[in-house]
Structure formats: structure tokens, C-alpha cells
Amino acid sequence: MTILEVLHTAPSCGTCPIRHRAVCARCETDELAALDAIKFYRSFEAGQTLIWAGDRMDFVASVVSGVATLTQVMEDGRTQTVGLLFPSDFVGRPGRERAPYNVIATTDLLMCCFRKKPFEELMGRTPHIGQRLLEMTLDELDAAREWMLLLGRKTAREKIASLLAIVGRRDAALHLRKPQGQMVFDLPLTREAMADYLGLTLETVSRQISALKRDGVIELEGKRHVTVPDYNRLLEEAGDDADGGFFG
Amino acid sequence: MTILEVLHTAPSCGTCPIRHRAVCARCETDELAALDAIKFYRSFEAGQTLIWAGDRMDFVASVVSGVATLTQVMEDGRTQTVGLLFPSDFVGRPGRERAPYNVIATTDLLMCCFRKKPFEELMGRTPHIGQRLLEMTLDELDAAREWMLLLGRKTAREKIASLLAIVGRRDAALHLRKPQGQMVFDLPLTREAMADYLGLTLETVSRQISALKRDGVIELEGKRHVTVPDYNRLLEEAGDDADGGFFG
DNA sequence: GGGAATCCTTGACGTAGATCAAATCCACGC
DNA sequence: GCGTGGATTTGATCTACGTCAAGGATTCCC
Incomplete structure (x- = not known):
């Protein structure tokens, strides 16, 4: 799939040039400009580990195209994936220093990243970004709990x-x-x-x-x-x- | 355990008469007064189901003393608990109409509840409540993901x-x-x-x-x-x- | 085209935990 | 003290899924 297809089909916010449902569904034009100023793209190949658990993370990001997993590994190698990231999903926790999970691209992947420090400052000035993040986090929590039912009982x-x-x-x-x-x-x-x-x-x-x-x-x-x-x-x-x- | 013990030992915010870490760690005195005005207590016995999945929930709440579970039940009766609630933990999602899980008291339980509508209004006026809620939700998400490792691999x-x-x-x-x-x-x-x-x-x-x-x-x-x-x-x-x- | 690296499928067999079935323990009311 | 009912323990057996092992399929590179 091309990036253009994603831009065309992902839920969009009308004015946003990058159309991240993640952060800008309610953004004003000047806020979008601020987001633009701190964003950069990174692409990865299928199979690549973008981030290792324990790594310092100086950015947050959202998936533009492709799929990635969040994965935990025990000392003896037992592995459990705890999240799937699809286009428009968000990675990274404002206020956290280090990544808690491995993030692995399972297909070719394009991420749109925002440097963490300025992103946090923007959040401080722009309450609806925090609200949106809360909504997304609650959705992820629901998904995690549904998965707990699957893991425990199905x-x-x-x-x-x-x-x-x-x-x-x-x-x-x-x-x-x-x-x-x-x-x-x-x-x-x-x-x-x-x-x-x-x-x-x-x-x-x-x-x-x-x-x-x-x-x-x-x-x-x-x-x-x-x-x-x-x-x-x-x-x-x-x-x-x-x-x-x-x-x- | 008595309520007084909880008040004594739970993380407190100094000025807050009810000392809910959940919502008032950074509250100003007038905000605490506003919280007080919309709060009420409910107590339950061990084994009681406080809330059934699908019920309308017109309040959010935090646990004062006792322990409760969040539980999902499949049609055929298979049951998975997806969360444990200890004192100071929060239940309820602002902006959600209906409860997604059964909430069951596993010991005698005292909850401090806030009517949802005014709580949401207060959130709107008081950004740090939303921030605190985001932090708590992210912590819960981490806990859920740790539990996914347990359920899947241990x-x-x-x-x-x-x-x-x-x-x-x-x-x-x-x-x-x-x-x-x-x-x-x-x-x-x-x-x-x-x-x-x-x-x-x-x-x-x-x-x-x-x-x-x-x-x-x-x-x-x-x-x-x-x-x-x-x-x-x-x-x-x-x-x-x-x-x-x-x-x- | 060949070989070699991945990824996937299928079979044979073993085992952790489920299921079924009795006990036993214990709190509580009388 | 005595029965009653729920909670727990323990044993015997079963089974879904894991483990080990042996091929296929597909792609990539020479």
C-alpha cells in the first residue's frame, strides 16, 4: 500500500497535511503548523526491531502505514506480544523515559515521529491533545482487557x-x-x-x-x-x- | 481494616479531606470543595456485584477500602477477571455510558463515588484532573500488558x-x-x-x-x-x- | 537452474493443567 | 454442641496443546 492510499482512506481532520487521527483530529491550523515543525518520518523493513525494551525514547510516533507489534520477552526467551499497531495507532508515553517493550515492524513500516520534548510542550498548551490521548489510551486498555479474556479463557x-x-x-x-x-x-x-x-x-x-x-x-x-x-x-x-x- | 487506617496510610494530598490520590493529588482548596459537593459514599458486602456489564453508569468512583474485581463473562460462562481494584484505584470512564465489565466486591468494600456529569464538568475546568487520569490509565495499561504476559506465557x-x-x-x-x-x-x-x-x-x-x-x-x-x-x-x-x- | 534461507505444514508423542469426584475444613446459626 | 453449606484440598483420569522431528513451499541470490 502506498502512503497516498493511507492519506486517502485514514480518518482525517480536513486541514491537517499529515492527517494523524492520533493527535490532530481537532487541531487548529496554527497547532498543525506546530506539529509539522517537530515531526519527522522514519521507515523500517519487515522484521526490523525499531525500539528495544529499555531504550531511551526521545520521540513519540504514530503509524502511517504498515503494522508493528509491542512485545515482551522473559529472561528465558518466552515471548508475549501485548499490542498490535496499525496505521493511525500511537506509540510512546509522554513523561516516560524508556521504552517498556520491544517494538517490531512485522511489515514494511512508515512512522511519523514527533520529538518528545516539544510534543509535551505542545500538549501543555493544547488541552485537546491530552484529551485525545486519554481517549486513545482508554481504547487501548479496553483492547488489552479483551485480549486478557482471549489469553486466559479461549x-x-x-x-x-x-x-x-x-x-x-x-x-x-x-x-x-x-x-x-x-x-x-x-x-x-x-x-x-x-x-x-x-x-x-x-x-x-x-x-x-x-x-x-x-x-x-x-x-x-x-x-x-x-x-x-x-x-x-x-x-x-x-x-x-x-x-x-x-x-x- | 477501618476507614481511618486508609486515610492514615493512603498516599494523600495534604489538604484533601477525602484524600483520593485518584483525583485530587494536585487539587486547590476550591476544587476540593467542588469535588466534595458531588461525592457520596457507597458500601458493599463481600461477594456483591456492584455493577453489571451493560448497566448504565452515572458515576465514577474510587476505592476507599476493600478490594474489587473487573470481570468479563462469555456466553457459556467462562469467566476472566481483567482488573483488580485496591484502595485509591479508580473505576469508570468519563464519556462512557455503560459499564463494560462486572464489578464485584471480593471483600467488604467502601467506594467514594462522584456523579458523572458534574465530574466531567469539573474535569473540563481543571486540566490536571484529566492529566492525572491519563497517568492512571497509562499505569493500568501497563499492568494489563504485564498480565497478558502472565496469561499467555507463565x-x-x-x-x-x-x-x-x-x-x-x-x-x-x-x-x-x-x-x-x-x-x-x-x-x-x-x-x-x-x-x-x-x-x-x-x-x-x-x-x-x-x-x-x-x-x-x-x-x-x-x-x-x-x-x-x-x-x-x-x-x-x-x-x-x-x-x-x-x-x- | 541450484542451493540455501525462511517460513510453513504435518505427524508422533508427551505433559501441564482441566475435569470429575470425593473427602475435609470451617464459619455460622440454632 | 451440632448440623448445614460454602470453600478448599486432594486424588484419578483425560485432553488440548506443547515438543520434537521431518518434510514442503517460496523466495532470493549466485
């Missing part, structure tokens, strides 16, 4: 279905709607990265994907390209008592 | 040790320090509530507690009263590469 099959549903939903938001609850997308994660996010092994991930394919819940073309013929069926498999409200 | 024994370490740390903050890394506290949770928080069954919880006792990591008096002779040993069992920095 079966391997339900976990895979849940992940596919979420990736599809986030990805499809960037594309035109397909007819009749159908959904088509590319998995932005390797089997191993999926396993680390779901608290499984990559073998179990592979087996369950094969099973969902055998049962007609999904279709696969290659290893990454997924077609979901019936999104509601997928949600049932995910064990969500949730809405299913994506395709109304 | 063994049953490590899960139990982690829970004991956290409960001990929170509880001990309210009491005088014991000599030489020793720690004494009462578990505020039944075995079943522990299981729901750890993604285990109550039988496994019971077995692992017995094992930790047999191995001398903890001592038990009755079912609830725990003595940890060596906190660092407990942290090792928890598999945390963390500091261990509670008893410096």
Missing part, C-alpha cells in the same frame, strides 16, 4: 478466529467494503508472530489455520492472503458474544 | 507466585514494613476468584498454593492469611526479570 481455535476477525476489521477499514459480509485481507504477521500474540506455539497456529480452512471458515491463497466468506461465521468461531456489527 | 506456579507478589505489594503498602524482606497479608480473593484472574481452574490454584507452601516459599495460616518469608524468592518463582525493588 481455545486455540477461538484465538485464531479472534485474531483474524481483528486483523480483518482493522485492515478492511482501509479498503472498500466487499459484498455481503465477505472480507479479504493479507495477514501482516508470520505464524510465529501470531503465536506470540495468542500465547500459542507456531505449530498450533498452523494447525488451527488449516482446520479453519478445512471447515470453510476461511480460504487461503498462499500463506498470507485470506478470504473470509462469512464474517459473522468467523465471529461465532471467535466465541465473541459481541455485536458482529462490522458489516451491519 | 506456568501455573509462576502465575500464583505473581499474584501473591502483587497482592502482597499492594496490601503491604497499607501496612508497616516487616523486617528483612518478610511480608504478611490476607488474600482478598477466594480460590475461584484467583483462578478467574489467572486463567486457571480453582483446583489448579489450590494445588499450586499447596506446592508453594510445601516448598517453603509461603506459609499459610487458615486459607487466607499468608506469610512470605523471602519476597525475592517469591519474585524468582514468579519468573519476573523485574527489579524486585520493593524491599530495597
Whole structure:
């Protein structure tokens, strides 16, 4: 996907030249100019670790295109991914010195970064940036708690279905709607990265994907390209008592 | 524990008559008066459900004394606790209509509640309340992500040790320090509530507690009263590469 | 085209923790 | 003191998922 596509499809704020829903949905023109003055872009390749846990972070950033993970590693190597970052998602905590997690690009990735010090000053002058950050953080907290239910109580099959549903939903938001609850997308994660996010092994991930394919819940073309013929069926498999409200 | 003890030991803001770290650490006297005007207390018994997921919530609140859980339940009854609330913790999201989780008192509980509408208005006039809320939410997000590592990758024994370490740390903050890394506290949770928080069954919880006792990591008096002779040993069992920095 | 590096799939088998089923403990009311 | 009911412990067995191992598929580079 090109940057232009993101600019075209991401939720935008009208006047903002970079259109970060993250920070500028309610920005005035002069605030946008201030943001522009402290921003810079960085791009990364799939597989690259952008930030190591414990690193000093002198910027905050939002994802322009691509997907990244937030990952924790125990001393003995056990790995758990604690967050997925899609375009428009925000990384970094104002007021924090050091990164708490590894941030890893799982696809080619473009980030829009803001130097932390001036960003914090701008926050001080511009209350709605802080408000927006609070909203986003609360949303992330909800997502983390939903994932806790998945990690603690769902079966391997339900976990895979849940992940596919979420990736599809986030990805499809960037594309035109397909007819009749159908959904088509590319998995932005390797089997191993999926396993680390779901608290499984990559073998179990592979087996369950094969099973969902055998049962007609999904279709696969290659290893990454997924077609979901019936999104509601997928949600049932995910064990969500949730809405299913994506395709109304 | 009495309310007076909480008032005495909880982080306080000096001038605040109710001493909620949650909302008033930086409040001016007139702001405290405004908070006082919209607050009311509610008390609950152990086991009571304060709020059902989906209920309309017309207040936000902070815990004065006791412990509560935030719990998600799937259609088929599988249950996952996604948060533990100790004294000074905050519940409720400004700008949200309905509760996303069941809130259950696991001990007798006293809450200090603020009517939501006026609380939001006060937030609008008083930026540091929003800032404080952002900080607290970010802390909760960190805690949720640490718990994701636990749920996804830790063994049953490590899960139990982690829970004991956290409960001990929170509880001990309210009491005088014991000599030489020793720690004494009462578990505020039944075995079943522990299981729901750890993604285990109550039988496994019971077995692992017995094992930790047999191995001398903890001592038990009755079912609830725990003595940890060596906190660092407990942290090792928890598999945390963390500091261990509670008893410096 | 070949080989080699990744990534993925599939099979055989082992095990941590779940499930099912009794006890046992303990607080509380009478 | 005595029964009653919930909470907990413990044992026996089962199973979903992990572990180990052996191929495929795809891409990239020479």
C-alpha cells in the first residue's frame, strides 16, 4: 500500500497535511503548523526491531502505514506480544523515559515521529491533545482487557478466529467494503508472530489455520492472503458474544 | 481494616479531606470543595456485584477500602477477571455510558463515588484532573500488558507466585514494613476468584498454593492469611526479570 | 537452474493443567 | 454442641496443546 492510499482512506481532520487521527483530529491550523515543525518520518523493513525494551525514547510516533507489534520477552526467551499497531495507532508515553517493550515492524513500516520534548510542550498548551490521548489510551486498555479474556479463557481455535476477525476489521477499514459480509485481507504477521500474540506455539497456529480452512471458515491463497466468506461465521468461531456489527 | 487506617496510610494530598490520590493529588482548596459537593459514599458486602456489564453508569468512583474485581463473562460462562481494584484505584470512564465489565466486591468494600456529569464538568475546568487520569490509565495499561504476559506465557506456579507478589505489594503498602524482606497479608480473593484472574481452574490454584507452601516459599495460616518469608524468592518463582525493588 | 534461507505444514508423542469426584475444613446459626 | 453449606484440598483420569522431528513451499541470490 502506498502512503497516498493511507492519506486517502485514514480518518482525517480536513486541514491537517499529515492527517494523524492520533493527535490532530481537532487541531487548529496554527497547532498543525506546530506539529509539522517537530515531526519527522522514519521507515523500517519487515522484521526490523525499531525500539528495544529499555531504550531511551526521545520521540513519540504514530503509524502511517504498515503494522508493528509491542512485545515482551522473559529472561528465558518466552515471548508475549501485548499490542498490535496499525496505521493511525500511537506509540510512546509522554513523561516516560524508556521504552517498556520491544517494538517490531512485522511489515514494511512508515512512522511519523514527533520529538518528545516539544510534543509535551505542545500538549501543555493544547488541552485537546491530552484529551485525545486519554481517549486513545482508554481504547487501548479496553483492547488489552479483551485480549486478557482471549489469553486466559479461549481455545486455540477461538484465538485464531479472534485474531483474524481483528486483523480483518482493522485492515478492511482501509479498503472498500466487499459484498455481503465477505472480507479479504493479507495477514501482516508470520505464524510465529501470531503465536506470540495468542500465547500459542507456531505449530498450533498452523494447525488451527488449516482446520479453519478445512471447515470453510476461511480460504487461503498462499500463506498470507485470506478470504473470509462469512464474517459473522468467523465471529461465532471467535466465541465473541459481541455485536458482529462490522458489516451491519 | 477501618476507614481511618486508609486515610492514615493512603498516599494523600495534604489538604484533601477525602484524600483520593485518584483525583485530587494536585487539587486547590476550591476544587476540593467542588469535588466534595458531588461525592457520596457507597458500601458493599463481600461477594456483591456492584455493577453489571451493560448497566448504565452515572458515576465514577474510587476505592476507599476493600478490594474489587473487573470481570468479563462469555456466553457459556467462562469467566476472566481483567482488573483488580485496591484502595485509591479508580473505576469508570468519563464519556462512557455503560459499564463494560462486572464489578464485584471480593471483600467488604467502601467506594467514594462522584456523579458523572458534574465530574466531567469539573474535569473540563481543571486540566490536571484529566492529566492525572491519563497517568492512571497509562499505569493500568501497563499492568494489563504485564498480565497478558502472565496469561499467555507463565506456568501455573509462576502465575500464583505473581499474584501473591502483587497482592502482597499492594496490601503491604497499607501496612508497616516487616523486617528483612518478610511480608504478611490476607488474600482478598477466594480460590475461584484467583483462578478467574489467572486463567486457571480453582483446583489448579489450590494445588499450586499447596506446592508453594510445601516448598517453603509461603506459609499459610487458615486459607487466607499468608506469610512470605523471602519476597525475592517469591519474585524468582514468579519468573519476573523485574527489579524486585520493593524491599530495597 | 541450484542451493540455501525462511517460513510453513504435518505427524508422533508427551505433559501441564482441566475435569470429575470425593473427602475435609470451617464459619455460622440454632 | 451440632448440623448445614460454602470453600478448599486432594486424588484419578483425560485432553488440548506443547515438543520434537521431518518434510514442503517460496523466495532470493549466485
